[in-house]
Amino acid sequence: MMTATDVVLRPKKIRKVAWACAVGLVVVFTVVGLLLGNTPTGVIFRTSDQVAMIVLGFLLAGGVLLLTRPRVRADAIGIEIRNVVTSHRFAWGDVLAISFPDGAAWARLELPEDEYISIMAVQAVDRDYAVTSVRALRELHKAGR
Structure with a gap:
């Protein structure tokens, strides 16, 4: 729901x-x-x-x-990332940050122990949409922690 x-x-x-x-x-x-x-x-x-x-x-x-398959669904509980082939679901408590490193093609979910998952649904070529998307994800992350 x-x-x-x-x-x-x-x-x-x-x-x-x-x-x-x-x-x-x-x-x-x-x-x-x-x-x-x-x-x-x-x-x-x-x-x-x-x-x-x-x-x-x-x-x-x-x-x-x-x-065309990548998608992100996020809510107050957590985030589901579907990339080209793989899907992952994380609770916000397991996520350290949402970042978009300089020069990166897409955003990423920072996880404990220096691990990360690429968020292919948020791509640098989408410019303003990518900025807005990362901000929305960060707000949900902040609220969910």
Whole structure:
């Protein structure tokens, strides 16, 4: 159950870029797959080769769309970070800080014993959105401790 103080964050620019790339990959591989046929070099592409080319385009597009997966959900109790492949849930008491080191691509959750988890949903390329997001997470962290 979400409340008014819950925060859900997703990257902005990478989602647009990933979708555009995925559509582009599908279009290019479909066109190439459909245009494959007999060539002047004597190579003969069969229907299965054409289908494989199109399927490869969809597989590559799916891989690119994994970049749209990062998300952060935070509330008064804790924070859940979902990156491209992994997900983690932490209570605020287990979190030392939320930082955004100079030159870093994304924010990170500082944990005890010099460990950290990258927060790929808060990316430097999103500029003002990233600043606002880190501030919101820090406020929840402060309130939750």
